[in-house]
Amino acid sequence: MSFFETLETLFGTTDLYEVLRLTKTALESEVKRAYRKKSLEVHPDRATEADKAQATEKFQCLSRVYTVLSDQDKRALYDESGEIDDDVAVQETRLGCILEITVPENNCGRYN
Numbered sequence: 001m002s003f004f005e006t007l008e009t010l011f012g013t014t015d016l017y018e019v020l021r022l023t024k025t026a027l028e029s030e031v032k033r034a035y036r037k038k039s040l041e042v043h044p045d046r047a048t049e050a051d052k053a054q055a056t057e058k059f060q061c062l063s064r065v066y067t068v069l070s071d072q073d074k075r076a077l078y079d080e081s082g083e084i085d086d087d088v089a090v091q092e093t094r095l096g097c098i099l100e101i102t103v104p105e106n107n108c109g110r111y112n
Helices: 003-011 028-042 049-070 072-081 085-102
Strands: none
Touching: 003 049, 028 085, 049 072
């Protein structure tokens, strides 16, 4: 399951800003405040034993949301393309596999 699919399942949205109830114009301090508030809501230590596994998953996703929105470069990439750097890396890896398959054998897999 991709990160965005997990977000949709756990938080009902694939929009990182919506998870933290922010707008795209939110300042860094607002992102930090919203993350802290939301992390207290979903923290595994505050969950019942029955809900601890899901709370842990939510907390991990929330941490990843914060990692993207608190980093200028990652946030700019997300704002521009709707992707996060890990998803881009996965796509590049998949593309690399496709290229490897289509390279003629006499080229020994080297790219010139």
